[in-house]
Amino acid sequence: MHSILAVDDSASMRQMVAFTLKSSGYQVIEAVDGQDAIEKLDGRSVDLVLTDQNMPRMDGISLVKKLRATPQYTSTPILILTTESSDQMKQAGKSAGATGWLVKPFDPVKLVEVVKKVIR
Template identity: 75%
Template sequence: MAKTILAVDDSASIRQMVSFTLKSAGYEVVEAVDGQDGLDKAKSRSVNLVLTDQNMPRMDGLTLIKSLRGLPQYATTPILMLTTESSDAMKSQGRAAGATGWLVKPFDPQKLIEVVRKVIG
């Protein structure tokens, strides 16, 4: 059975690129338009990995990560940040919130697949 990835990004074009890349590698992808939508979708189904942007309306990526980490079913689920933010301070905040890893946009599709395979197989 295909592993499911929740892709959270307010940019439709980024969601499409992420979704296309991951589906072509055999993963099932659930898309969310912002952190709140991502949290709602994560609560309503089980996912193997969360891939989230940082800067989004309604709820940003760090708040989403903290919210997911507060739920028992997501205490150990890998969460990757996929964002334009690349400062050490932001990465530290991401780690503190519970992010598993960090990818900077624009992303290399092959690199994204490699990282996802490394994290969830």
């Protein structure tokens, strides 16, 4: 079973994402922000990271950079799921090493399609 780390400071958004992914057969680990995500990943691996951009303590792009600097996560797919849709932010995400960018509110069917595409 593939495992996904869902990172979002909004509890309701985390629950929606987790529910959507769990009902498609994925195991979901939830984190409240980038710092929490790093702590939860310590010593374990996931098949995909799905992160919000705007969060306290560590935002999504900083999380992407930190994960990409870790040998274990150099090629793990990382999707940013956020309300941010400016080209500038998308470019910053791409430069940091994000695999893709999804805009909230998300369509559960599309989210699962994208996840299936990026998880090998």
